[in-house]
Amino acid sequence: xxxxxxxxxxxxxxxxxxxxxxxxxxxxxxxxxxxxxxxxxxxxxxxxxxxxxxxxxxxxxxxxxxxxxxxxxxxxxxxxxxxxxxxxxxxxxxxxxxxxxxxxxxxxxxxxxxxxxxxxxxxxxxxxxxxxxxxxxxxxxxxxxxxxxxxxxxxxxxxxxxxxxxxxxxxxxxxxxxxxxxxxxxxxxxxxxxxxxxxxxxxxxxxxxxxxxxxxxxxxxxxxxxxxxxxxxxxxxxxxxxxxxxxxxxxxxxxxxxxxxxxxxxxxxxxxxxxxxxxxxxxxxxxxxxxxxxxxxxxxxxxxxxxxxxxxxxxxxxxxxxxxxxxxxxxxxxxxxxxxxxxxxxxxxxxxxxxxxxxxxxxxxxxxxxxxxxxxxxxxxxxxxxxxxxxxxxxxxxxxxxxxxxxxxxxxxxxxxxxxxxxxxxxxxxxxxxxxxxxxxxxxxxxxxxxxxxxxxxxxxxxxxxxxxxxxxxxxxxxxxxxxxxxxxxx
Numbered sequence: 001x002x003x004x005x006x007x008x009x010x011x012x013x014x015x016x017x018x019x020x021x022x023x024x025x026x027x028x029x030x031x032x033x034x035x036x037x038x039x040x041x042x043x044x045x046x047x048x049x050x051x052x053x054x055x056x057x058x059x060x061x062x063x064x065x066x067x068x069x070x071x072x073x074x075x076x077x078x079x080x081x082x083x084x085x086x087x088x089x090x091x092x093x094x095x096x097x098x099x100x101x102x103x104x105x106x107x108x109x110x111x112x113x114x115x116x117x118x119x120x121x122x123x124x125x126x127x128x129x130x131x132x133x134x135x136x137x138x139x140x141x142x143x144x145x146x147x148x149x150x151x152x153x154x155x156x157x158x159x160x161x162x163x164x165x166x167x168x169x170x171x172x173x174x175x176x177x178x179x180x181x182x183x184x185x186x187x188x189x190x191x192x193x194x195x196x197x198x199x200x201x202x203x204x205x206x207x208x209x210x211x212x213x214x215x216x217x218x219x220x221x222x223x224x225x226x227x228x229x230x231x232x233x234x235x236x237x238x239x240x241x242x243x244x245x246x247x248x249x250x251x252x253x254x255x256x257x258x259x260x261x262x263x264x265x266x267x268x269x270x271x272x273x274x275x276x277x278x279x280x281x282x283x284x285x286x287x288x289x290x291x292x293x294x295x296x297x298x299x300x301x302x303x304x305x306x307x308x309x310x311x312x313x314x315x316x317x318x319x320x321x322x323x324x325x326x327x328x329x330x331x332x333x334x335x336x337x338x339x340x341x342x343x344x345x346x347x348x349x350x351x352x353x354x355x356x357x358x359x360x361x362x363x364x365x366x367x368x369x370x371x372x373x374x375x376x377x378x379x380x381x382x383x384x385x386x387x388x389x390x391x392x393x394x395x396x397x398x399x400x401x402x403x404x405x406x407x408x409x410x411x412x413x414x415x416x417x418x419x420x421x422x423x424x425x426x427x428x429x430x431x432x433x434x435x436x437x438x439x440x441x442x443x444x445x446x447x448x449x450x451x452x453x454x455x456x457x458x459x460x461x462x463x464x465x466x467x468x469x470x471x472x473x474x475x476x477x478x479x480x481x482x483x484x485x486x487x488x489x490x491x
Contacts, residue, residue, distance in 0.1 A: 006430030009076035016057035023444030027064035041100035073229035073433035075237035076157030102134035124277030133179035165213030173236035208281035232281035241428030243445035248390035254398025258295030274341035290340040290378025322361040331370030346483035
């Protein structure tokens with residue numbers, strides 16, 4: 001029996017799964033990985049730790065599954081920069097997607113490329129602190145001696161592929177999050193001069209689902225000769241893992257953060273920069289993506305501080321029994337700033353409209369609904385760009401709440417489906433591994449439950465949503481003031 005290994009290099013863990021030809025998960029392995037925050041706003045990891053965790057995970061999958069796989073594919077966190085020297089040794093810890101140290105570099109690159117409007121037109125996105133290009137420029141300006149040693153730069157999954165095969169490649173989905181790959185699918189020729197890096201340091205562009213080599217690492221002699229398949233960026237791989245692969249397919253993820261992903265054949269960027277445009281793992285397709293920064297994080301934060309006596313089961317029942325609209329309490333889930341649509345790091349979480357009349361259930365349900373409103377706002381913006389959302393899946397930790405799933409369905413006015421398998425990017429990687437060997441995987445995508453929108457509830461949400469959208473513009477300036485005050489207090 002053939003088995004296919006999907007590996008995902010996440011921010012908090014490395015995850016591996018073994019999947020058979022029918023899409024059934026045979027076994028899994030997960031290894032936590034630490035993050036360093038040496039200064040406020042900095043986030044970095046040591047790629048060598050990823051490699052150690054991947055080796056452990058692969059050995060466990062072999063041991064638990066009864067033998068080596070037919071192929072391995074790797075996905076990983078987007079944007080994070082890995083730079084190595086001529087011997088393949090890391091020259092500086094990987095600067096992660098959530099790192100905020102590059103604000104001045106973003107402004108500099110944007111200016112040199114002709115301003116934000118031209119940048120979005122060329123690359124599909126503004127240059128953001130999380131993206132790869134400004135990180136390379138930061139190394140050039142802040143760590144010049146280490147910068148001089150760079151022989152190759154790459155993304156997290158690419159580092160693992162290099163360690164497995166000795167080959168330095170990336171795919172289009174990951175490259176599209178670097179601020180270096182244009183909408184046509186080519187690395188912009190102006191970039192090397194702007195950041196002062198050798199063009200030969202770029203990874204080779206190879207499509208997702210392509211065999212790029214075989215395992216040749218002495219650390220994994222038991223897997224020598226196993227084909228290694230180019231994977232994709234984590235969001236693209238996650239979407240592929242739940243069947244987002246044709247026009248009308250979309251995925252909503254309620255995790256620590258929240259995303260709305262919709263496949264599109266046309267590379268039409270959002271000129272406001274609130275909606276991302278990235279390449280998908282399926283050929284030359286794109287996907288639009290909205291991002292909210294605090295989804296289940298909003299609920300977990302509030303529960304930890306104000307509802308620690310509640311089990312999640314009792315909380316779910318409380319929210320279920322509270323009427324739609326939360327008796328007029330509105331929550332803006334901006335605990336850590338916001339990305340879509342406001343791009344405002346100063347935004348803060350807001351509870352609006354509560355009084356002595358309201359119960360704890362009203363406040364908790366407003367958190368569920370506030371996240372639902374944020375996802376709805378992103379979905380509506382995506383549809384305004386021409387991406388259809390007719391076949392919507394819902395995944396992530398929040399999807400375990402049927403109430404939350406129903407709130408999303410009622411807000412979108414669409415039926416949404418809960419997949420039978422929700423293993424994120426690792427499952428998408430396993431699909432790519434199987435497809436590379438000629439194994440069809442369309443039958444792997446199976447749904448176990450649907451949530452149909454309730455028209456009466458939708459009418460309630462339309463009214464509350466209109467208030468939700470009015471709040472941010474009215475208190476935007478106050479957010480900036482309170483953010484500065486909070487910074488001064490915590491210094």
